[in-house]
Amino acid sequence: MSEYPHHIALLGAGTIGLSMLAMHLRRCDTRVTVFDPRPDAENQLRAQLPSFLDTSQSTSSNSNSTPPIQDSSSDTLIDTLISTNRLRLASSIHEAVQNATIIQEQTPELLSSKQALWNEVTHSADTNAHLWSSSSGIPASAQAATCMTDVQARLLIAHPFNPPHVMPLVEIVPSPNTTPDRVTFAQEYFKAIPGPGAEQSYSVTSQSPSTSASASSQHYRPVTLHKEIPGFVGNRLAFALLREACHLVGEGVVSTRDLDAIVTSSLGPRWAGSGVFESYHAGGGEGGIGAFLEKLAPTVKDVWGQLGQPVILTEEERSVRRDGGGDGSEEEDTEKWRKLVVQQTEEAYGVGISAEIKAKKMKMLNGVLEMQKECFGEL
Ligand SMILES: NC(=O)C1=CN([C@@H]2O[C@H](COP(=O)(O)OP(=O)(O)OC[C@H]3O[C@@H](n4cnc5c(N)ncnc54)[C@H](O)[C@@H]3O)[C@@H](O)[C@H]2O)C=CC1
Numbered sequence: 001m002s003e004y005p006h007h008i009a010l011l012g013a014g015t016i017g018l019s020m021l022a023m024h025l026r027r028c029d030t031r032v033t034v035f036d037p038r039p040d041a042e043n044q045l046r047a048q049l050p051s052f053l054d055t056s057q058s059t060s061s062n063s064n065s066t067p068p069i070q071d072s073s074s075d076t077l078i079d080t081l082i083s084t085n086r087l088r089l090a091s092s093i094h095e096a097v098q099n100a101t102i103i104q105e106q107t108p109e110l111l112s113s114k115q116a117l118w119n120e121v122t123h124s125a126d127t128n129a130h131l132w133s134s135s136s137g138i139p140a141s142a143q144a145a146t147c148m149t150d151v152q153a154r155l156l157i158a159h160p161f162n163p164p165h166v167m168p169l170v171e172i173v174p175s176p177n178t179t180p181d182r183v184t185f186a187q188e189y190f191k192a193i194p195g196p197g198a199e200q201s202y203s204v205t206s207q208s209p210s211t212s213a214s215a216s217s218q219h220y221r222p223v224t225l226h227k228e229i230p231g232f233v234g235n236r237l238a239f240a241l242l243r244e245a246c247h248l249v250g251e252g253v254v255s256t257r258d259l260d261a262i263v264t265s266s267l268g269p270r271w272a273g274s275g276v277f278e279s280y281h282a283g284g285g286e287g288g289i290g291a292f293l294e295k296l297a298p299t300v301k302d303v304w305g306q307l308g309q310p311v312i313l314t315e316e317e318r319s320v321r322r323d324g325g326g327d328g329s330e331e332e333d334t335e336k337w338r339k340l341v342v343q344q345t346e347e348a349y350g351v352g353i354s355a356e357i358k359a360k361k362m363k364m365l366n367g368v369l370e371m372q373k374e375c376f377g378e379l
Pocket residue numbers: 011012013014015016017035036037038105106107108109110117134135136137159160161162
């Protein structure tokens with residue numbers, strides 16, 4: 001038996017993949033083989049991963065420091081992970097999945113490429129490996145539609161929220177063909193991953209492989225959906241809010257910056273402590289959410305009936321319109337909101353986020369999560 005019971009093949013080391021890598025390495029009983037075809041994959045990993053690992057200052061909530069630039073200690077950390085067999089870089093999918101017990105993909109959000117990936121993976125992988133997809137919204141049944149039944153039984157969605165090395169939610173979304181034992185394994189695996197800042201030495205293999213976050217210190221919160229639905233739950237809620245936000249900006253009701261201020265000075269703080277239903281339950285007074293819905297039904301009905309339906313075009317749809325001889329003016333009308341949203345957001349926040357701002361946002365996020373644990377035990 002390997003010194004590491006869990007051998008994860010991580011396919012795709014981009015925005016989510018590298019953060020997922022740091023998440024997996026927080027368990028002492030894992031080793032991870034990474035594959036990404038981009039020519040600069042190793043450089044990207046060496047540049048990004050150290051700042052996601054808890055040994056750096058930038059993840060602790062009391063840090064004012066900006067994420068460390070890559071220095072020799074970062075390289076040493078990566079080299080030590082490699083020399084202690086906790087981290088390996090593969091040059092092909094075939095190589096990456098050899099003897100993997102868990103195969104997790106964070107490749108581009110395209111159904112066709114995910115389907116091709118799973119077919120390629122299952123030609124080389126152990127027939128008992130767990131198969132996880134980080135997809136933002138493509139259900140497992142769609143991804144596995146061109147795979148054999150035994151593959152469909154092992155494939156599920158483990159959808160993180162960015163950045164997964166910090167954000168507690170993992171949406172576990174099985175397909176109708178995913179067997180219950182695979183769901184249970186995924187739930188228990190993520191629950192046992194220590195949170196950010198857990199005292200952790202990534203390089204010492206002398207630590208016993210067993211790692212389990214105690215219930216009181218549980219950080220990750222896998223939530224399993226009962227049914228598949230495109231976008232799952234987190235993104236459907238987020239995209240519903242995004243749709244109305246884009247509608248309000250497109251109609252000239254509010255600017256993007258002021259809409260963000262409305263969220264961060266009300267709903268954001270509220271929802272950090274009480275979710276949608278709990279907060280309306282409290283708002284309903286003695287009668288709880290039942291009373292809330294009764295009292296507010298006329299207003300809710302009126303607002304629901306007037307929520308915006310802004311149209312968004314895919315790049316393909318936009319090019320078809322342009323190829324059709326359109327001068328873009330029809331597109332401008334159809335997506336009037338889009339130009340305003342992009343223009344106002346870039347004016348408000350610039351293009352690209354500075355390392356200093358990223359560090360401040362990370363400090364705030366860690367602070368909120370620490371406060372949640374302090375007030376409510378496990379998240
Ligand atoms: N960016 C986000 O906030 C979140 C993204 N996701 C999901 O995670 C997945 C990846 O998204 P990102 O990390 O943002 O994309 P990304 O574009 O940053 O990274 C994708 C990586 O996959 C690599 N890749 C392409 N084909 C590959 C293959 N055949 N095998 C291995 N690697 C391959 C690319 O070189 C790239 O580095 C998507 O399904 C996305 O919906 C999920 C949650 C949040």
